[in-house]
Amino acid sequence: xxxxxxxxxxxxxxxxxxxxxxxxxxxxxxxxxxxxxxxxxxxxxxxxxxxxxxxxxxxxxxxxxxxxxxxxxxxxxxxxxxxxxxxxxxxxxxxxxxxxxxxxxxxxxxxxxxx
Amino acid sequence: xxxxxxxxxxxxxxxxxxxxxxxxxxxxxxxxxxxxxxxxxxxxxxxxxxxxxxxxxxxxxxxxxxxxxxxxxxxxxxxxxxxxxxxxxxxxxxxxxxxxxxxxxxxxxxxxxxxxx
Numbered sequence: 001x002x003x004x005x006x007x008x009x010x011x012x013x014x015x016x017x018x019x020x021x022x023x024x025x026x027x028x029x030x031x032x033x034x035x036x037x038x039x040x041x042x043x044x045x046x047x048x049x050x051x052x053x054x055x056x057x058x059x060x061x062x063x064x065x066x067x068x069x070x071x072x073x074x075x076x077x078x079x080x081x082x083x084x085x086x087x088x089x090x091x092x093x094x095x096x097x098x099x100x101x102x103x104x105x106x107x108x109x110x111x112x113x114x115x
Numbered sequence: 116x117x118x119x120x121x122x123x124x125x126x127x128x129x130x131x132x133x134x135x136x137x138x139x140x141x142x143x144x145x146x147x148x149x150x151x152x153x154x155x156x157x158x159x160x161x162x163x164x165x166x167x168x169x170x171x172x173x174x175x176x177x178x179x180x181x182x183x184x185x186x187x188x189x190x191x192x193x194x195x196x197x198x199x200x201x202x203x204x205x206x207x208x209x210x211x212x213x214x215x216x217x218x219x220x221x222x223x224x225x226x227x228x229x230x231x232x
Binding site (some may be wrong): 035044045050105 | 146147163208212223
């Protein structure tokens with residue numbers, strides 16, 4: 001079975017600073033996909049960033065970037081220049097490549113950006 | 116694109132009543148997912164469909180829950196009879212299809228907040 005672990009239930013960061021959210025996963029697969037989703041107080045689940053395991057280059061989307069360490073099975077999210085609108089729950093998710101498209105979600109990290 | 120559409124956005128009902136949640140996936144998406152989110156259990160996959168066919172319903176909690184996808188643009192999740200422990204936010208998500216070429220990315224609807232009294 002696939003498991004996704006987010007070991008930081010809550011985090012806070014000062015506005016304009018940088019914060020890193022951690023995620024580890026357990027799998028025997030060699031090819032898979034990893035995602036970070038953001039859930040603001042509105043409850044809408046919003047895709048932040050996506051990484052394909054066979055790509056060594058870390059994905060980047062504007063102020064959001066990942067540090068993907070395949071051997072360590074680690075997939076952390078870095079948010080640069082934090083903004084008040086970044087306040088949300090952040091979920092890490094894993095998907096196997098070849099056996100359907102079921103996602104496995106972590107328990108989430110609640111991030112608060114402090115003005 | 117309108118995104119994934121769910122209705123109703125909020126539902127309050129009494130124990131024992133039937134509840135039907137509705138979802139319209141993004142046009143052209145072939146996979147549809149129903150999730151439930153609670154504080155205690157986090158985000159759980161209940162069932163997913165591919166090309167209107169249920170692929171995995173192992174997450175459906177019990178026989179009181181049923182889901183259908185009669186066509187590519189509509190799905191329902193029904194709870195009958197409802198119980199207070201069913202209170203949660205129910206999300207529908209869709210994706211283009213199987214893995215590869217960003218087709219696997221799931222896009223979520225706004226959710227239905229269900230309260231069973």
